[in-house]
Amino acid sequence: MRGLNIAIAGCGPCGLAAALLLHEAGHNVTLFERFEKPQPIGSGLMIQPTGMAVLAKLGLLDAVLVRGARIDKLFGMAGKRVVLDVEYASLGRRDAFGIGIHRASLFAVLHEAVLRSGIPLHCGRTLVGTTLLGTKRALRFADGQKNDRYDLVVDALGTRTPLAPPAGRELAYGALWASLDWPGGAGFDPHALAQRYDRASIMAGVLPIGTPPGATVPKAAFFWSLRADRLDDWREAGLPAWKARVAALWPDCAALLDQITDPSQLTFARYAHRTLASPAEPALVHIGDAWHSASPQLGQGANMALLDAWALARGLDHARSVDEGVRQGIRLRRRHVLTYQWLTALFTPVYQSDSRLLPLIRDRIVGPLSKLWPATAIQASMVSGLVGNPLRPLGLEGERQMARPGVEAA
Template sequence: MKTLKIGIAGAGPAGLAAALMLSRRGHQVEIVERFDEASPVGSGLMLQPTGLSVLDTLGLLEPMLALGSRIDRLYGADAKSGRTVLDVRYDALSGGRFGLAVQRAALFHTLHDAVVKAGLPLRTGCTLTDIRLVGDRAVLLDASGREAGAYDLVIDASGTRSALAAGSPRAPKVRELAYGAFWATLDSDGLHHDRHALVQRYDRAKVMIGILPAGRAREGEKGRVAFFWSLKAAHLDAVRQEGLDRWKAVLLGYWPDCAPLLDQIDDWEQLTFARYAHRTMHPPVSGRIAFIGDSAHSTSPQLGQGANMALLDVAALAHALDRDSDLDAALAAYAAARRNHVQLFQLLSLAFTPFYQSDSAALAWVRDRLVATVARTPPIRALLASIVSGTLIDPFRSAGLSESDWHAVRAAPDARGHLGARAIPT
């Protein structure tokens, strides 16, 4: 592929990673961001072996390990009976895989610092609303209809509510999901919790409360946890009107150990309510525009794959541009490379979500009694671990990646202090 002039819409993790990877492969990139200052949004997330392998190729695995918290286990129990509902352990698979819980700010700052260090242009305060093809150039338009830049290729990394995706001939149908979640990043002082596990409590499928050790936003800062509570979007105003004290009392009734976290919340402004939608663009290309991350595919965060899928998109697109000298063929190759993996995990997420976030008592009963029992058998334990890892089918080869050597990562002197060697609790 000749050197391309590439415009990247959005300075989130997907856009920043795309700028780094493509600039290192000789392309001229420019990031265009709608906010006056590029900044992180959200609380915590899980980086899986898939996303971590992409960060490794960018030389950013070590700083992320230094900031994040190793996750060995996903554990969930019924809030009333204490019955184990979910117990997924990465060691059900060979290879030494693990998850890494991070603050979204940590992922953003690590990528943003690398972009700044590389001297890549990042233009802020420009809201992009449309794109038109002029000859063989993709021209971006801002909210006033003025030209915001002309490029050989535009990469849309502007998220689920992307105006560019919505205006595309490929615009997917959007299914707004009934349940969202309150999120907050809080200090863990006084909290009794497993520092290497995502722990959740459920009341059927209508209530899900979780604590995720999320590490540090920057070196030198203290570690924090991401705290979340699922809520039907239609009930949001009613919950706020009842007041914080009522909300806290409900949560403490389910999980008294959360008290040190709830004591830190004095205002609704400390909580971010995230709304979710399910959408998949087929294919994730249209003319001279490639869609990556949430602009191409989004769903509930139940499987914890969002950021990882976006990073895989970046790697697959860069690999396709490397392999084919014709841009149209390269974009078609990108779409083909991501098709099976995206469709599988979009389907799995859509299928799993109602078991954890819905009004169905029947699905919760099945989850708690049948699924939880079957999940203890060795084949299903390994299957669930591969789903959580994002490796149920191989996502690496089609993206031109090799999975990182996790045993070597764990053994590295710089990693041992952060990843730890503590046995997974029973």
């Protein structure tokens, strides 16, 4: 199908990618964003081989590589024990790496491409719902206005979307995030996500994220796990007490902690786990976090959203009706989505919970065994998003994902 009038709600990576893919497929796309000026929210994330496959199809992978940092391994310690040691090389693939990147950098690459494409973008429009009118949908806005009828509305508004029924639950734990100057000489590997744990109630991490827009030096995303109901206690205790706690767990973080002089430099992100039983309604589809969201333990959020956008465009391509195309797109993604929702629900308590038994098993049994084959390859497959071979049914397997000669991640 071509020539559909499609409204996309949300200008995050999911909505922007969907707009580009559907525009390239010959549809008339309009983007709606609640902010007066589109802007990213959050700090760092990981682009995995799955997300890279979609970015390559969009012709944007090289730009993402230049702005991000190549990640070759994930490494975590609990005390003196190595409990996480995952190398992408275990996959035996030429595209076996991740990209650490600031959300602002990924947003900039996608947003600039949308502007170049001439896709209409309406800002300052807060959506509160949609109305089905025959086989089409109209958008309802907070100011009481309604918009034209669309053949399809794509909901990319995230976990707390007003366009979908409530689902799932908020998780007890979230994390404090900050984007800081890369601590050169502090002993951190510029090509690794490093983490430290104390049981499952404390987790700290440092992720290289390249050089974001407006920055002049490479940055690191620093995060500290925290229960949501302890956030007020953290604020009352003050920065010095918290810094002392971080330094005791991970002395190498001193160069990062010195850059934090005000609590406002740290943003608290609350995580949720939700999966809509049916992400499709007549002339309406929910993709990305609006369909499925989870804690970032396996780092799949942005990558799953990119795959959802690709699957939707592919599903509509040969369908005889809008709803048939939407259903096909969902079928292409459902198995992979459910697999990772289950895996994330399984592993989140191992790294973020008040359990004493789970981290003990992690540190004393699972950690040592994970260094042996085939556990090394299994872990790499999970982290990379390649469990279940999601690229093959999407026609993305074998897509050239490496940078052009001379293009390297920062």
